[in-house]
Amino acid sequence: MEDLKRTLKQQIIDSLNLQGMKPEDIDDNAPLFGEGLGLDSIDSLELMVLLERNYGIKIEDAREGRKILSSVQTMAEYIQQNKKI
Amino acid sequence: MTMQPLYIISACSITAQDTYNRENFLNPVRSIDDGRLFVIDPDYTKYINPVAIRRMSRMLKRGITAGMRSLDEAGIKTPDGIIVGTSRGSVTDMEIFLHELIELDEQALNPAGFIQSTYNSVNGWLAMLSKCTGYNQTYVHRGFTLELCLFDAMLMLSEAKEKKHLLAGAFDELTPEYFTIRTKINYYKEQLPNSLNLYKHDDSTGSIGGEGAHFFTVSNDPANATSSLRSLAMLQKPTVAELQAGIDNILKENNLDKEDIDVLVCGMNGDSRTRSLVDTAINNCSANTTVVNFKHLGGEYDTASGFGLWLADHLCRTQLIPSEVTCKVGTSASVKNILFCNTTIMGNVSLMVVTSVN
Numbered sequence: 001m002e003d004l005k006r007t008l009k010q011q012i013i014d015s016l017n018l019q020g021m022k023p024e025d026i027d028d029n030a031p032l033f034g035e036g037l038g039l040d041s042i043d044s045l046e047l048m049v050l051l052e053r054n055y056g057i058k059i060e061d062a063r064e065g066r067k068i069l070s071s072v073q074t075m076a077e078y079i080q081q082n083k084k085i
Numbered sequence: 086m087t088m089q090p091l092y093i094i095s096a097c098s099i100t101a102q103d104t105y106n107r108e109n110f111l112n113p114v115r116s117i118d119d120g121r122l123f124v125i126d127p128d129y130t131k132y133i134n135p136v137a138i139r140r141m142s143r144m145l146k147r148g149i150t151a152g153m154r155s156l157d158e159a160g161i162k163t164p165d166g167i168i169v170g171t172s173r174g175s176v177t178d179m180e181i182f183l184h185e186l187i188e189l190d191e192q193a194l195n196p197a198g199f200i201q202s203t204y205n206s207v208n209g210w211l212a213m214l215s216k217c218t219g220y221n222q223t224y225v226h227r228g229f230t231l232e233l234c235l236f237d238a239m240l241m242l243s244e245a246k247e248k249k250h251l252l253a254g255a256f257d258e259l260t261p262e263y264f265t266i267r268t269k270i271n272y273y274k275e276q277l278p279n280s281l282n283l284y285k286h287d288d289s290t291g292s293i294g295g296e297g298a299h300f301f302t303v304s305n306d307p308a309n310a311t312s313s314l315r316s317l318a319m320l321q322k323p324t325v326a327e328l329q330a331g332i333d334n335i336l337k338e339n340n341l342d343k344e345d346i347d348v349l350v351c352g353m354n355g356d357s358r359t360r361s362l363v364d365t366a367i368n369n370c371s372a373n374t375t376v377v378n379f380k381h382l383g384g385e386y387d388t389a390s391g392f393g394l395w396l397a398d399h400l401c402r403t404q405l406i407p408s409e410v411t412c413k414v415g416t417s418a419s420v421k422n423i424l425f426c427n428t429t430i431m432g433n434v435s436l437m438v439v440t441s442v443n
Contacts, residue, residue, distance in 0.1 A: 017139040017140065019139055042197060053189070
């Protein structure tokens with residue numbers, strides 16, 4: 001799980017071009033949107049593409065997506081249970 | 086309707102020379118040997134916040150920064166309208182999107198490249214940042230793109246009953262891939278000269294590549310203006326005789342004789358196919374006229390006339406003609422009336438009369 005979270009953080013940094021940020025700068029439980037990293041709606045689309053491309057996970061339901069993408073912890077847990085790649 | 090002059094309050098260009106920092110223009114002169122004059126990128130964080138900037142291509146950052154800097158220099162927070170032109174939009178974002186389309190078999194495509202590659206991205210950002218809810222228009226017309234923006238601005242300001250300020254400008258981008266594709270259709274020279282020697286190689290087809298963003302805060306009010314665009318004409322693939330008639334017409338419209346022209350800003354691009362048109366414009370000059378060029382400094386691209394108009398305004402502002410742009414020295418002691426003649430690779434010509442405003 002710890003390895004997955006570290007990999008995921010690096011993928012988020014690369015995918016969203018979070019310049020000057022390192023995986024250790026992202027708190028596992030900090031909210032990704034609004035406060036915390038301060039991501040926006042285009043970033044949420046980028047994160048959905050990241051999940052599909054790297055883990056074969058397609059999020060069809062927007063409400064479910066909101067819960068899954070709320071933090072690195074929730075993303076990692078969902079990936080561990082549902083990854084297809 | 087009588088067209089009113091377009092008063093240029095401020096001009097900001099981001100080009101391969103340091104036009105962004107006007108005091109450093111041509112100090113030093115930058116030249117290249119590989120036919121690709123990429124711009125000098127300024128610090129983009131002054132006008133764009135760090136959250137937004139990470140998603141933007143160089144082109145988007147460049148367009149936004151040039152536009153906002155122009156408004157800033159004019160002291161205008163919110164213009165009455167924004168008119169922007171681009172021949173190709175954000176080529177980098179388009180290339181990213183198209184490559185992903187192929188590599189990922191049209192599945193799981195990143196949205197940012199698509200969203201930001203649209204032609205009107207820069208307009209939208211400029212409107213948001215300047216809180217402008219007024220007229221917002223994008224022109225996409227190859228070599229006449231900037232000219233149509235300026236023409237639209239002239240029409241708007243001529244119709245206006247009160248004082249108005251508009252932000253008008255254009256941008257285009259060069260990428261290595263775009264350069265390769267356009268070389269195949271003879272847009273760029275096969276044997277690439279050093280950029281400063283471009284005009285010595287006007288016996289072969291093509292030019293050298295360039296890119297830039299050029300924005301002007303314009304008004305129907307002469308207060309604080311440095312120059313005015315008095316007339317604008319677009320000639321589609323003119324013959325030599327048609328160009329001569331076009332020059333005669335635009336001078337007559339402005340009650341000018343060729344002896345009144347202090348400077349000819351000439352958009353010669355070193356292409357053998359447009360040499361006769363360039364010769365027509367230069368041969369039309371009197372002994373008073375100094376002839377200046379700019380495409381050896383910024384390269385050829387569809388909205389390169391923005392560099393030419395920036396240069397015309399710069400000459401009016403400074404009343405100095407740098408030797409690095411001069412190809413023929415005239416006898417006139419000041420810079421009052423400028424004829425700008427731009428030629429494109431397609432053989433189209435635009436003519437502008439620019440006059441300094443004291």
